[in-house]
Amino acid sequence: MKTSISLSMEWEKLNRDVISLFKQTNYSRAVIIAKKALEVAEKEEGTIGPRVAISLINLATLYKTIGQYTLAEPLYKRSLNIREKALGSDHPDVAQILNDLAGLYDIQGLYAKAEPLYKRSKEIFEKALGPNDPLVAICLNNLAGLYDSQGLYSMAEPLYKRSLEINEKALGVDHPSVATNLNNLAHLYETQGQYTQAEPLYKSSLTIREKTLGSDHPDVAESVNNLGHLYMIQGQNTQAALLFKRSLKIFEKTLGHDHPAVALCLNNLASLYDAQGQYAKAEPLFKRSLAIREKALGSDHPDVAQSLNNLAHLYDIQGLYIQAEPLYKRSLQINEKVLGPDHSIIATSLNNLAHLYDIQGKYALAEPLYKKSLSIREKVFGLDNPDVAISLNNLAHLYEVQGEYSLAEPLYTRSQKILEKTLGPDNINLATVLENMGVLYRKMNRFEEAKSLERRAANIRTISEVNTSFTDNL
Secondary structure, rough: OHHHHHHHHHHHHHHHHHHHHHHHHHHHHHHHHHHHHHHHHHHHHHOOOHHHHHHHHHHHHHHHOOHHHHHHHHHEEEEEHHHHHHOOOOHHHHHHHHHHHHHHHOOOOHHHHHHHHHHHHHHHHHHHHHOOOOHHHHHHHHHHHHHHOOHHHHHHHHHEEEEEEHHHHHOOOHHHHHHHHHHHHHHHHHHHHHHHHHHHHHHHHHHHHHHHHHHOOOHHHHHHHHHHHOOOOOOOHHHHHHHHHHHHHHHHHHHHHOOOHHHHHHHHHHHHHHHOHHHHHHHHHHHHHHHHHHHHHOOOOOHHHHHHHHHHHHHHHOOOHHHHHHHHHHHOOOOOOHOOOOHHHHHHHHHHHHHHHHHOOHHHHHHHHHHHHHHHHHHHHHHOOHHHHHHHHHHHHHHHOOOHHHHHHEEEHHHHHHHHHHHHHHHHHHHHHHHHHHHHHHHHHHHHHHHHHHHHHHHHHHHHOOOOOOOOOO
């Protein structure tokens, strides 16, 4: 029979091994050792000791990292109960578990459960450590991410900036936590179509992570993937493809083939193939991404809705409308349930379903969906945003094909001006709008204006990498 001292020494070694394996991203081995550490701690302390709490947290964090969320939740809750009884409800160690549990809910799209835990964690840390502690910065960043996910961008931005400010001052400008802040702030700008603000932040984040974590770390893969996505939505597809493939390789190596992060990379790479017309390459990747997400996240998660939307788009663009429609509808239903009726992603779902009806000549079904999509985007993003331009273009086209030229022209013109202002004069989406305007002007017998727009569109396409579709991908 082992003595308490020998059990204590064994636990210390096991715990060090868990931490080391986690840092090496050897998660499968780390889980095995973490289970053994928990077993040893329970032999030494029973079910409520401090080492038991640490072991529970470590194992829960590993499960969360590898996407096994249902296994992580009861472990976090049990460790929270132990620490609240032992330390009181306002101790920083309690705040840490609250933050971790909130993060688990957040990643599953359970925002209503996550928000009060993030807030309580932040209040405890501020009271115990002061407002400028890095742990407060973590809470601010996480709460900002929660708002970002829900489309509450004006609430998210000041929290991201405050978190970045704290970490740069407390930890230095090359710390991994600063890289996380930069990455998240970049994502916020990207989501709002502010691409020139996003790119340097993504690049700075990637540089810091490669320097401090090594080239094969999951956080590096995240930065690579995000930069690739930024390039893809701007039509820089050669650069995007290289980054997506690099990110996918890192994630599969470190997290396994069935992790949600792998699903994200598969989705993005499939979206790129879709935009390039390589549909046979795109379909199996979309399907694999969807299968991973449904298994890991459940059938009603926003990421599942994204995969459904993008697979529907793939069928839509190939004229497989009967296959596309139920996928678009299910995607919209999930998003409305989880995100509410006025989220930017709802606008995308509405736009895509409207486009499906539009292309089939079901104009009476398409028009109210296009209008609702436009209204949401103007409300969320403001009047001069690329996504607003997409909605304007699509609504204009709907009027044009019905012969309502006087309604179509001002919408096309406004779409053109927004894209020139936000994305520049050589963007591929602008070429689509110019071509559509050329068709309109020919129908109105304004041939010289049509020729001028068509020449300009052709020039843009000559210098662009790919002829992309103008229907949204999330």
